[in-house]
Structures are given as C-alpha cells and as structure tokens.
Amino acid sequence: MKCNIKEYEDGIIIDNLKDFNPVHIFDCGQCFRWNREEDGSYTGVAFGKVLNVKKEEGRIIFTNTNMEDFNNIWFDYFDLERDYGEIKDVLSEDPILREGIKFGEGIRILNQDPFETLISFIISANNAIPRIKKSIELISQRYGKYIEEFRGEKYFAFPSPEELSVATVEELKECKVGFRGKYILDGTDNILNGQIDLDEIKSLSTENVKEELMKIKGIGDKVSSCIALFSMRKGDAFPIDVWVKRVMEYFYLKKDTKPKEILLFADNKFGRYKGFAQQYLFYYARELGIGKEKKQNNRK
DNA sequence: CGGCAGGTTAGTC
DNA sequence: GACTAACCTGCC
Numbered sequence: 102m103k104c105n106i107k108e109y110e111d112g113i114i115i116d117n118l119k120d121f122n123p124v125h126i127f128d129c130g131q132c133f134r135w136n137r138e139e140d141g142s143y144t145g146v147a148f149g150k151v152l153n154v155k156k157e158e159g160r161i162i163f164t165n166t167n168m169e170d171f172n173n174i175w176f177d178y179f180d181l182e183r184d185y186g187e188i189k190d191v192l193s194e195d196p197i198l199r200e201g202i203k204f205g206e207g208i209r210i211l212n213q214d215p216f217e218t219l220i221s222f223i224i225s226a227n228n229a230i231p232r233i234k235k236s237i238e239l240i241s242q243r244y245g246k247y248i249e250e251f252r253g254e255k256y257f258a259f260p261s262p263e264e265l266s267v268a269t270v271e272e273l274k275e276c277k278v279g280f281r282g283k284y285i286l287d288g289t290d291n292i293l294n295g296q297i298d299l300d301e302i303k304s305l306s307t308e309n310v311k312e313e314l315m316k317i318k319g320i321g322d323k324v325s326s327c328i329a330l331f332s333m334r335k336g337d338a339f340p341i342d343v344w345v346k347r348v349m350e351y352f353y354l355k356k357d358t359k360p361k362e363i364l365l366f367a368d369n370k371f372g373r374y375k376g377f378a379q380q381y382l383f384y385y386a387r388e389l390g391i392g393k394e395k396k397q398n399n400r401k
Numbered sequence: 402c403g404g405c406a407g408g409t410t411a412g413t414c
Numbered sequence: 415g416a417c418t419a420a421c422c423t424g425c426c
Binding site for chain 1: 406407408409410
C-alpha cells in the first residue's frame, strides 16, 4: 500500500488511503456496533477494543489505538490490504454497477469476528437494524467483558462462546431477541462443543461454508451468506435480503424472481466479486429510492 | 392503535 | 419440491 501511516499520541493517521469512506463502511448493514458521534466520527467495538474513526481532509484518523493494535487488528479488520481499485475496474464493466460504485465510493467489506458475526446475523433474521443493534449491545453488556469508558460511554466486548453459553432463552428475551433466543443458544452450542469450527470452515468454498453454517438453527441462505461475506473473506457470497431482491429485479430481472434464480444471475454477471457488487448496488438503490415508490412518506 | 417489516422454520399440500 | 403461516418487537 502506498499510503502514509503515522502514529500520534492517541492513534494512527493515514494519508492517501484510497477507497475508505466511514459512512459507507459503517452504514451498509454489515456491522452493528459502530455509532456516529456528534462530530461525524464513528466509535465502535471489535475484537475487545474501542476505536474511533474519522475522515478529515482526505486523511483517516484512527483514535484510541496504537501502531501495535493497528497492525494486529485494524489493518485486517478494515480489509486494508485489498485493492478495491481492481474490484471496481472489473465490476465497472457493467454500466449499472458503474453508477452504483459512484454512490458507494469508499465502501469496504470488513473482516469481523466470525462468532460475533454469526450471532449478530442470527439476530438480524426478520429484524430491523436499530433493533438488531440494541440486542447486540444488551448481550455485550450482560455477557461480555467491560473494556473501558470512551467519551462518556461504557463499552463492552461481544461475549466469547464460553461467556455466552451461560445465557438462557429467558435472559436472551430480556435482550430483546424475541423468538431468536433458542437459535442463539444452538449456534453457541455448536461452536462450543466443536461441531462447527469457524476457523476451520473459513478455508472451505463459499457454498460449503454456507452448508456448514446452515446446520445451525436460525441460519438459512441469507444469514449464512452474510456470515461468509462479512467474517470469512468470502467475497463471492451474495446475501439476498428484500432490498437486494428489489434492486436486482428493478435493474436487471424486471420481474418477480426467486432468490435461487437471482443468485444464479448474480453469479453469471458479477462472478467472484458479487459480494462487493451487492454492497454497491445497495447504495445505488438507496440513492434512487428503489422500494420506496410504493410508500413515499419515508425518511430522507 | 392496528398494521407492517423482516429471514427461517415447520407445517401442509 | 413448492408454498405459507407463524415467530417478536418497535416504529409509523
């Protein structure tokens, strides 16, 4: 990478970091523990650390960290070794995606902790983002380790499988997970007793990763694709939620289409980068307000 | 305040 | 194999 990384008293500053837009990274549904501060920066928790991220005059400022943590955790977490220029070049061959890339400029797919991602996306099923965030926060407060206070807020790590295994369905209900409590426990069980080894399945093909993950109750096609894409470097995973379905039908298929067929189409069209394509399309859809035409009285 | 959003399961055909 | 009601909570 040709960018300039400097350490300062409370963190790291990077000049000339291409393809890094905090808004698009944190606001595209891939992560749930990042929150916007009043100054426009984002504070979040990952791998037991609290970090603040801000883009200012083309520089990226990582606050509350140091060179060691940056190298050991954040470099990989933010997928900084990946050349998004190459991905954008390939995807730009499609004229629709060329437009989408403009709106989603600076998006990166994070490499998150697999267990946290697994539980988070079990919670995401049939759920809305603010509620998902709330549940994950409550679970972290209740079962995770206290990390520190940052700008007046207390931060907790997401629990390990061991820490979460003491939970009961009743307790999880208090964390607002609704009917998903039993799925969370089934997932935790499967990881704890070694039925599914997340580090091991990482090396499988996307299709086989999904198959392994779907052995867990509450994990189907969409959720397993999200876990593969957002925590296991499976850039060819293509999670199809209602929004992706709408976007794909609107731009390409022009008619009601089953997820299986959408996946097939995406595979032909975008190939090994279809996971990234999905992220860019999401922004294009948002910009154009696709899906809102039926109910105009929406936000924004 | 009733209606609705949102993936997966489990049941029915 | 395809189709669909039910699941829980918060927001409109």
